[in-house]
Amino acid sequence: MAAPPASLARLLTTWYESRKRDLPWRKTRDPYAIWVSEVMLQQTQVKTVLGYYERWMERFPTLTALATAEDADVLHAWQGLGYYSRARRLLSGARAVVERHGGELPRSPEALLALPGIGPYSAGAIASIAFGLPEPLVDGNVVRVLCRLFALRGDPAKAPLKAHLWQLARSLVPADRPSEFNQSLMELGATVCTPTSPRCPECPVAQQCRGLALGIERELPELAKRKAPTELRTAAAYVRRADAVLLRQLPADASRWAGLWVLPFAELSATESAPAGSARALTELGLKTNGGALLREARHTITRFRITLSVVAHTLSNPRHGAATFFTRREVEQLALPSIHAKLLKALW
Numbered sequence: 001m002a003a004p005p006a007s008l009a010r011l012l013t014t015w016y017e018s019r020k021r022d023l024p025w026r027k028t029r030d031p032y033a034i035w036v037s038e039v040m041l042q043q044t045q046v047k048t049v050l051g052y053y054e055r056w057m058e059r060f061p062t063l064t065a066l067a068t069a070e071d072a073d074v075l076h077a078w079q080g081l082g083y084y085s086r087a088r089r090l091l092s093g094a095r096a097v098v099e100r101h102g103g104e105l106p107r108s109p110e111a112l113l114a115l116p117g118i119g120p121y122s123a124g125a126i127a128s129i130a131f132g133l134p135e136p137l138v139d140g141n142v143v144r145v146l147c148r149l150f151a152l153r154g155d156p157a158k159a160p161l162k163a164h165l166w167q168l169a170r171s172l173v174p175a176d177r178p179s180e181f182n183q184s185l186m187e188l189g190a191t192v193c194t195p196t197s198p199r200c201p202e203c204p205v206a207q208q209c210r211g212l213a214l215g216i217e218r219e220l221p222e223l224a225k226r227k228a229p230t231e232l233r234t235a236a237a238y239v240r241r242a243d244a245v246l247l248r249q250l251p252a253d254a255s256r257w258a259g260l261w262v263l264p265f266a267e268l269s270a271t272e273s274a275p276a277g278s279a280r281a282l283t284e285l286g287l288k289t290n291g292g293a294l295l296r297e298a299r300h301t302i303t304r305f306r307i308t309l310s311v312v313a314h315t316l317s318n319p320r321h322g323a324a325t326f327f328t329r330r331e332v333e334q335l336a337l338p339s340i341h342a343k344l345l346k347a348l349w
């Protein structure tokens with residue numbers, strides 16, 4: 001049987017204080033810095049976030065500094081972290097805070113939730129960690145810990161278990177140490193109660209874990225099986241003019257990489273070759289090509305797509321370059337590009 005909430009909180013926070021990782025965002029109570037870290041950590045490993053977080057805070061040290069930044073500068077600072085919609089939500093949220101709250105994140109969970117880019121998880125993180133309010137938060141790590149601790153069956157991404165997890169998390173948050181408790185749940189899930197190989201002998205609440213007692217801890221949570229990624233073939237045109245390369249900026253409403261600069265590219269049909277597809281990408285920009293030769297291929301995965309990107313060298317037969325622009329290497333370094341395009345350019349230059 002799981003211990004009463006007070007006992008669980010005491011066990012977890014005691015463990016957390018002695019075992020927590022030394023992370024930069026744990027050395028501040030600045031609501032903005034905590035918000036940035038929590039957004040960066042969504043779908044991204046801590047070791048990847050560390051460098052980005054420190055560089056971000058140097059570049060945009062305050063919420064007002066972020067709110068007044070150019071969109072392109074924000075996307076450039078995010079380059080390589082992926083899921084660029086997170087950066088856009090941070091920016092829109094920061095601008096709303098300046099407009100509605102004078103540049104200071106509000107303490108109220110309701111006011112936080114009313115801001116663009118802040119959902120229940122981020123609101124709970126800011127309220128509990130920055131402001132010390134007894135608000136719950138539920139992320140993937142917390143879901144795993146709670147499902148195992150209380151032997152909860154069902155898909156945690158769907159009702160009614162999803163709602164129950166939030167209610168359970170709220171009932172467990174202590175009034176006196178909500179920050180430490182919420183972070184202990186996340187830390188336990190990240191370092192001990194891991195997805196495939198939980199280290200139960202190291203767990204501070206192993207004796208209270210119903211899932212472990214029933215021998216089903218590795219079966220929980222009962223997540224829906226992920227669908228296999230959809231294979232997608234794409235081709236990009238590599239056009240040089242002296243020491244500059246041709247790029248285009250994707251529109252703000254693009255389904256992928258919105259607002260970023262890319263090599264002109266196109267998705268290929270089942271029978272279309274990479275030279276033909278990359279030539280089509282140029283034609284759509286009002287450019288004509290004399291044909292091209294395959295330079296290299298790269299594979300990358302974005303959400304539910306596994307993408308093969310073929311890069312084809314082209315020479316233009318007309319001088320105008322429509323919606324695309326030539327950039328030198330130094331200029332490219334100041335632009336926001338998807339990591340796959342940035343890596344290919346670096347290899348080809």
